[in-house]
Amino acid sequence: MTGRDAPYHVHEVSEFTFECGQTLRPAKIAYQTYGELNADKSNAILYPTWYSGRHWDNEWLIGSDKALDPGRWFIIVPNMFGNGLSSSPSNTPPPYNGPRFPRVNVRDNVESQYRLVTEVFGISTLKLVLGWSMGAGQTYQWAVSHPEMVERILPFCGSPRTAPHNQVFLDSLRAALTASVGFDGGWYPPDQWPVGGLRAFGRIYAGWGFSQAFYWDEVWRELGYTSLEDFAVGFWEGFFLDGRDPNNLLTMLDTWWAGDVGATPGQKSTEGALGSIRARAICMPAEKDLYFPPEDEEWAVSHMPNAELRVIPGVWGHFAGGGPNPVDTAFIDAAVAELLAGPSGI
Incomplete structure (x- = not known):
């Protein structure tokens, strides 16, 4: 299995x-x-x-x-x-x-x-x-x-x-998540994740994970999405709302950064x-x-x-x-x- x-x-x-x-x-x-x-x-x-x-x-x-x-x-x-x-x-x-x-x-x-x-x-x-x-x-x-x-x-x-440019990207992710309403220094209740920060996290990722040409050619349609906004919400926001705890993301982000x-x-x-x-x-x-x-x-x-x-x-x-x-x-x-x-x- x-x-x-x-x-x-x-x-x-x-x-x-x-x-x-x-x-x-x-x-x-x-x-x-x-x-x-x-x-x-x-x-x-x-x-x-x-x-x-x-x-x-x-x-x-x-x-x-x-x-x-x-x-x-x-x-x-x-x-x-x-x-x-x-x-x-x-x-x-x-x-x-x-x-x-x-x-x-x-x-x-x-x-x-x-x-x-x-x-x-x-x-x-x-x-x-x-x-x-x-x-x-x-x-x-x-x-x-x-x-x-x-x-x-x-x-x-x-x-x-x-690389330094990669670290700049990671810093932007950290800033979006830690500034979110409800983050509370990472002490949010287990069942009350700062969803706004996770959605912003996904939106930042959307501009980096795929290339400019991928978006120019609307290749996201090959993944079954019907519009750019559908892809941003369905793929990217959905990706980080799928069981990805914010403190976990920050721990791995620090690992990556260093x-x-x-x-x-x-x-x-x-x-x-x-x-x-x-x-x-x-x-x-x-x-x-x-x-x-x-x-x-x-x-x-x-x-x-x-x-x-x-x-x-x-x-x-x-x-x-x-x-x-x-x-x-x-x-x-x-x-x-x-x-x-x-x-x-x-």
Whole structure:
């Protein structure tokens, strides 16, 4: 069984100390698996979630007709801290509930996933780590934090370091949500979310998630919407009103804002961290992504020893990596198949 209603697993770490110095007792890592781990534990793939995404939101790239075939691979999809399934402001008891939830960085997520992969499954090598958007950021971080373990990476529509322009966008989201009537410093009642702020959050996202050309050509009609306003309300406002708690969104937003593999302990710069990656890599920005433009990832690839830049063509912008467009899905799937069929980097 797959999808939103399928049972999933939770790994509890009795004490998990975040880099900010705060400790959850316990921390919970929710995850889903697809396929079976083979006897020598050599067929494992890790596919982290993205900003506000849950494990079922990654299933569009998994299937018997895809390179991520559960009949061959054991695919683990861990949920990020703050997404409402793993430990989050919305599901953590006092005193670390709501706005008191620890500040989370990308390395905290990767460390929790490392604990999951090694403690629960006894896996020592990952054939592939891949992910979209913030999942791509975690992918880069995995290759820097555990170079001896990661054979291949395929980050798509994401980056190893959050760019200043991207941070400006994130700051606008934070401002819209925290200024909302009813936000109350994050201490709103669980059943009384600041809906106005969530709708404004969606409206800001609407100008970034898809490209200018996507709107010019009215490609939103391919998703079944009848007008621009129908798309803005039905897709974007609806997206953030669908079980996405505001404090959870702010926790993940802070994680995104501070993303930088160069801040990894032992590393002195982003360039140096990228140069330490041993995994074979195909890095896949989207042609018209406003968050993670191809030139940013061209810079990243120039500092990696075993990496290729492969741009996803088309007008879908950031959501070229989100699964709604079968053409882009096929393009990404082909790269996954190629990477898995080729040599590893370790």
